[in-house]
Amino acid sequence: MIHSDWHIHSEYSYDASTTLEEIAQQARKQGLCRVGITDHANLNDEKFTDDLRRSASAVKAAQKKYPFLVLGVELTPIDKPRFDYVQKHGTKEGYIAPVLSEPFDIELAQTKEELMALGVRYAVGAAHCRVDIPHAHRLPPDLDASVKEWYRQQMWLACDERVTILGHPWYHGKSIWYEDFSVIPHSMNMDIAAALKENGKYVECNAHFFLTEQATEKFRHQYAGFLRELFEMGIPVTYGSDAHHGYEDARAKVEQYLSAAGFVDGDIAELSENSLW
Ligand SMILES: [Zn+2]
Ligand SMILES: [Zn+2]
Secondary structure (H helix, E strand, O other): OOOEEEEEOOOOOOOOOOOHHHHHHHHHHHOOOEEEEEEEEOOOOHHHHHHHHHHHHHHHHHOOOOOOEEEEEEEOOEEHHHHHHHHHHOOOOOOOOOOOOOOOOEEOOOOHHHHHHOOOOEEEEOOOOOOOOOOHHHOOOOHHHHHHHHHHHHHHHHHOOOOOEEOOOOOOOOOOOOOOHHHOOHHHHHHHHHHHHHOOOEEEEEOHHHHOOOOOHHHHHHHHHHHHHHHHOOOOEEEEOOEOOOOOOOHHHHHHHHHHOOOOOOOEOOOOHHHOO
16 A cells, blocks of 8 residues: 655654665665655754755765655744744854744744755655744643644644645654544644645655554544545645654554555555656
8 A cells, every 4th residue: 555655764864873775775675666765954053954965965876776765854843033043143052032922933944945955855844842932842741732733833834835745743742642633623634634735735644653652542543534534635645654763664554554544555645746846
């Protein structure tokens, strides 16, 4: 059912260690026809910009031997005041978050022009943490505030011109809603689906939800059902292993849940040529 993988991290991500050679060899063994390398560009500082530059040049070099590799990127929403500060000072050191009555505006680390200049051909845009208020990561996880904030970011990503694939919808580092997916209001998912459809985006089936021990069986089936509902609304679903350390074949495990939700061979999409930059 899964013949391509559009979300993999290489050693050029700060949190990953797999070499492009290992990824490409494994991909060949798995029989994948296309594989997207999506290293992180989390912030507009020199470190992340340099990581992305190194990822881009290494992928371009590796493509000579492995033409099935595609250069992508993973972008995460960051708060606009911090983005602006880094833009001005080149570093986040010394940044003091302002106090605002409204949630912070959202920004992504790179412009589409900057990404295209590096040869990046698509972006996975994905929410990772709250950016609505200062220092949210220091607060205890708050279910209602998090649902609201993930919805805000995902709606924003679904409308941003840089995002090709909405990556791991409702991923949460502390898994606060991984017991029962129905804590996410269905209406929110329908709003996100409508925005994805209107803007011609893909949605990702990320292996994380089906592999992490923090997700219950019930959650996994509900989540596969959510992907199926979007698929039936006409939103193409891509697969992302989101591999960081080594590149194991997780497809059989994921396909088991996708099959139960009604997916058959041919349903999981590849990025089309005209959706690539
Ligand atoms: Zn991610
Ligand atoms: Zn990722």
